[in-house]
Amino acid sequence: MARAWIYDRTQSSDYVDAVRKAKAKKRRPPARYLVRYYDVAGKLRSEVASNKDKAEARCAELETALRAGSYVDPKSSKVTFTDMAEKWLESRHDLRKSTWWKYRGLLDNHVIPKWGDLPLNAIEREDIAVWVAKLLKSKEDGGSALGPSQARHAFRVLSMVLEWCVPRRIPVNPARGVKLPVRPEAEHVYLSYEQVEALANASAGLRTKYDRPTAGAGINKALILLLAYTGLRWGEAAALRVGRIDLARRRVRVAVTFYEIGGEQLEGLPKTGKRRTVSFPASLVPVLRPLVDGRDKNDLVFTTARGLSLRANNWRVREFNAAVNAAGLAAEGLTPHKLRHTAASLAIAAGADVKVVQQMLGHADASMTLNVYGHLFPDRLDEVADVLDIRRQAALAGMAA
Template sequence: MARAWVYDRTKDKTYNEAVRKAKDAKRTPPARWMVRYYDPSGRIKSGGTFKKKPDAEKRQTEIENSLHEGSYRNPGDAKISLAEMAEKWLDTRTDIKRSTWWKYRGLLDAHVLPRWGELPLSAIHNEDIAVWVAELQKPRDEGGSNLGASQTRHAHGVLSMVLEWCVPRRLPANPARGVPLPKPSEAEHVYLNHVQVEALATAAGSLRTKYGQITAAANVNRALILLLAYTGLRFNEAAALRVGRIDLEARCIRITTTFAEVDDKLVEQSPKTGKSRTVPVLPSLVPELRPLVDGRAEDSLVFATRRGAPVRLRNWRRREFAQAVKAAKLDGMGLTPHKLRHTAASLAIASGADVKVVQAMLGHATATMTLDRYGHLFPDRLDEVAEAMDSDRTRATAHLPALAGV
């Protein structure tokens, strides 16, 4: 039995009546030839109608080939909205951390669904996604969302993951693939020098309220900023650091957990890459950390407010860090707590650390990621390498007789 065939609609009384009425009204009559086929579930489907039989036969061949190759897709499956598929996709993501799940939820609600939610999958095209990516970066007064490169990439990434999930059943390919994405500019990185780090740490440790009292985290601010700037810890890794994870004698810290904001609550989970790591502590930071470690229970938080509560990034950034930046006369640089991580990378590279050392310190998944972000900071050592190779060659070949004519 044929899987697809061309049907002559003149065999139907209903069709002939429709043709007669169209001619009487001087309208174009409906197309004569219809393609029908059995889908993989055995149901009869329509593959469209055509005025000319060769066009119908061409469509018949296309459907037969797709059924034979296993690439068949029910056209109706691509009519489902992006919003419906996004919700189904998110419900299946039981493989990710709760904080990542909420991050995806936020990106969908803020950027993806307002633009694409009501559209059927079949109406989402590569060039339209490229326009959307550009609009995300435009200033708000120009109709954009004023997102930076990283947030733009995250928003596109979520849309792409949803669309990829729809391949191959509902879409032949992911229309988000190949869309040009922005790269973080050097302007998004802020690199402090040693003097600036010291100024910021001192200012943070000296903060006072308008009533002359020390701020909630002033007692830990100095050590916290120095640790961020010289170890490259993410803020929430430092905030979740327990006393028992610091070995001041060996001058190292074991990073095993991090804090995350989940539905406005602080939860503890594994680090971003899912792997623990050990980072070195500068000898000069040992006296800064010792008062926060000595004599305290191993499960105590190293960095806590005066009332013993965890230091939460959202509050600390606004109430403490921003004030310290201003007091240290570093405002106007776009400095944020996370950019102290960039400072740590730049200072390590300037001190001679190679890419694998920086990767291990920062906890990047790959050295490629480290090079993508900080490759421009590594010195150009081509001449140095060439000279070293030449010295090795000279020593290795010194005992060989010189060749004639050389």
């Protein structure tokens, strides 16, 4: 039994009378055809069709959707994007606070201004593709002047909201399959051991214009060496507590990180949401010991001369950049985050495999590590082939004996 069918309203005297009255008043008569169907709840519904072809097309569409279980109540898909975006964001209690506010900013600045007033069923894939392209255009050309990475982030938020609406409000996500701008490959900076030491030493000798040690001179060297030889993110190192450094076992427990929202410094879980333990070279023990011995386990390891927590922008501008210049490394394009790349490159050169580097850096999975640092791992194809050859020859010799 069909669950959708076409009803010709000329069979109803009420309809015939309505057409006559409309013509007498020179108005457009009501549509002739209705598409009737029973929805998934068994409720009888009807939709108006302006002509028989459209009625037949809608009837076939409804039949297919009802049989496949992909039927969507038309009223549900008419809710605006803004309404659903706000509900989606409110539901994301699983996000880190910094990520939540990042999504909030992308919605307010780029997504809602374009899609906010539209009903969900009016958002088309082609229009999304045009919007993504426009995000990349300069403001002079009517665009948003975003870089490829930011444009991809804005698109991802739009897509996540739409995906959240499937299948109750829309049958499919119209953002699926949209071609995104290619993210430019990040230019990594890998320092040598000598360059790391030069940078660390320069940072320890920084002085103000009044010829006094800078606010971070007392901790800069230890911090830079820890970043360069362990791969900790800057926020993870800045939030490190004395009790999470084990000098005897040469271990650091990475349990929290600092991040900033609206100028306020907050503490939360590391980027992936997982804690980890990393090791550091024995030669760093005497460098770290003065910052650990005799202090309360809850004290921050790295603070300013006044005992305040480090702030990312202040430390980078006033301490790190000054040390880069003093060490003659300005041409390298260094940032504190680039020390993380240095740590990875030094570890790989020392023989660390992918899983070790993944654990060290706190990547979510090994594929991320390979995507970023795969080119640094040595080509061992010949080495493997040589071992296979030796063992094959031994097997052949044994069979011949």
